[in-house]
Amino acid sequence: MKQAALRVVVAVVLCLSAAPAAAQQPTGPKDRGFALEVQLGTRLLALNIAGFGAYSLSAVDGGFFAGYKFGRWQVGGSLDFARVSVSNGNDQASSVLTFMPGVRVAILRSADERVELFGQVDFGFGHVFQDNLGDDHNRIVYQLGPGVRLWFHPNFALGALVGLRGEFDLEEGTNGTTTGLTSIFARVTFTGVF
Numbered sequence: 001m002k003q004a005a006l007r008v009v010v011a012v013v014l015c016l017s018a019a020p021a022a023a024q025q026p027t028g029p030k031d032r033g034f035a036l037e038v039q040l041g042t043r044l045l046a047l048n049i050a051g052f053g054a055y056s057l058s059a060v061d062g063g064f065f066a067g068y069k070f071g072r073w074q075v076g077g078s079l080d081f082a083r084v085s086v087s088n089g090n091d092q093a094s095s096v097l098t099f100m101p102g103v104r105v106a107i108l109r110s111a112d113e114r115v116e117l118f119g120q121v122d123f124g125f126g127h128v129f130q131d132n133l134g135d136d137h138n139r140i141v142y143q144l145g146p147g148v149r150l151w152f153h154p155n156f157a158l159g160a161l162v163g164l165r166g167e168f169d170l171e172e173g174t175n176g177t178t179t180g181l182t183s184i185f186a187r188v189t190f191t192g193v194f
Contacts, residue, residue: 028113029151030193035069035076037104038062041187043165065102065122069193072106078122093131098141100124106149114151120144120161128169137171143185159189 040062067076078100085093102122109116126139145163152158168180 027151028109028154029157030069030154032070033068033193035065035067035074035191035193037065037074037189037191039064039187039189041185043183043185044162045184047182047184065104067102072109074104074191075102077101078124080124080126095129095131096126096139097129098124098126098139100141100143107146116149116151118147118149118159118161120147120163135171137169140166140168140170142166145185147187147189149189149191155193157189157191159191160187161189162186 040060042060061082063078063080065076065078067074080098080100081096083093083095085091100122101124102120104118104120106116106118121144122142124141126141128137128139130136143163143165145161147159147161147163149157149159163185164182165185166180166182168178171177171179
């Protein structure tokens with residue numbers, strides 16, 4: 001009986017001494033490492049459609065952002081590729097390749113660092129290849145906005161952001177024209193830090 005009581009006391013003491021150590025485990029995100037962000041979103045509202053013609057605001061787009069996370073900062077870039085083909089007797093196809101370096105920074109964090117308000121700034125350059133028209137041109141793209149992120153595991157987070165996106169096509173040649181589209185976008189993100 002004495003041994004059973006002694007075992008119970010020892011077990012309780014061990015549990016109580018282990019509890020503060022478990023409570024001190026970090027619950028926020030991993031501080032440093034390779035970061036990969038997968039995005040899915042849409043444009044909510046077009047503010048300027050000069051030169052773009054018919055443009056679908058309900059189109060869903062996706063992408064990824066790869067870089068390095070250190071502390072509150074995540075620095076990296078994305079490489080986006082899109083291809084549009086129209087066949088109505090006069091086949092036309094366009095391909096767009098865009099490289100966008102960017103930064104994400106946690107502006108405010110909760111006490112346990114699991115929820116954060118972050119800001120995002122991306123600025124990119126791309127090229128539009130038009131197969132049958134021969135009038136290739138360059139493109140400048142920017143996007144910025146605030147978002148919120150929940151770290152449900154030290155390595156993984158779900159987030160959402162709303163921001164402003166600008167796309168400007170710069171046609172070359174004698175009739176060099178610039179067309180632009182400024183829109184409000186919304187995205188859902190999944191981030192992993194390894």
